[in-house]
Amino acid sequence: MIGNLTRTLPDYLEARADELRDHPVGFVALDLDYYSSTATALGLFRGPAHGHLLPRVTCCLDDLPGTVEQIGEAAAVAEFNAAHRDRPTGRVLGLRAFTPFDPPRADQIYVHHRLDHPDYGRLEAGATGDRLPLDPAPGRRPRQR
Numbered sequence: 001m002i003g004n005l006t007r008t009l010p011d012y013l014e015a016r017a018d019e020l021r022d023h024p025v026g027f028v029a030l031d032l033d034y035y036s037s038t039a040t041a042l043g044l045f046r047g048p049a050h051g052h053l054l055p056r057v058t059c060c061l062d063d064l065p066g067t068v069e070q071i072g073e074a075a076a077v078a079e080f081n082a083a084h085r086d087r088p089t090g091r092v093l094g095l096r097a098f099t100p101f102d103p104p105r106a107d108q109i110y111v112h113h114r115l116d117h118p119d120y121g122r123l124e125a126g127a128t129g130d131r132l133p134l135d136p137a138p139g140r141r142p143r144q145r
Contacts, residue, residue, distance in 0.1 A: 005032075005040040013044070013052060020052035028112075029060045030073060038076035045080070045087055045112050055117035059089065059110040077110065086116045 001008040013020065025044070032038045038061075045053070061073045069078060081088050089112040096106040114120060 005037060005043075009041065009043055017052070024052055024054050025057055026054045027058045027060075029062070031062045032073065033063050035072050035076050038073045039079065042076060042080045042089070045089070045114070046084070050114060050117045050119075053112075053114060053117070055114050055120040057112040057114075059112055060105075061108050061110055064108050065104065087112065087114050089113070 001012055028041075028044065030038055030041055032041055045057070061077070063073050067074060069075065077089050081090070089110050091107065092109050092111055095109055096102050099106050
């Protein structure tokens, strides 16, 4: 979908509600450059409903290098975290140590934790998130093995 996120994000979530219940979001790439567009995109995580998201959603924020935490994507994440203490989004600490070749992109990987998600405590957590089966039965949501 192309357009302003204030319209396209809610439209996307509504139009694909059934699909997202069966295949919840587990990864988000934010290539938005600005505070305002990133703050809008984080609306994906704001609502009370959990059905469209996994308990932990890995995020890549591409415009973090060369900036400071008070502007751009980093400022939008900090503001989101201040307003949603039960749903923090933060950098994966120590990711470089577990990734071959020490890639600079490791500093751009964050994970959104929905601490109030009903499945949060039931999933196996790895170093960077959840381990779920890739091939769930048709029409069923992936569950812990």
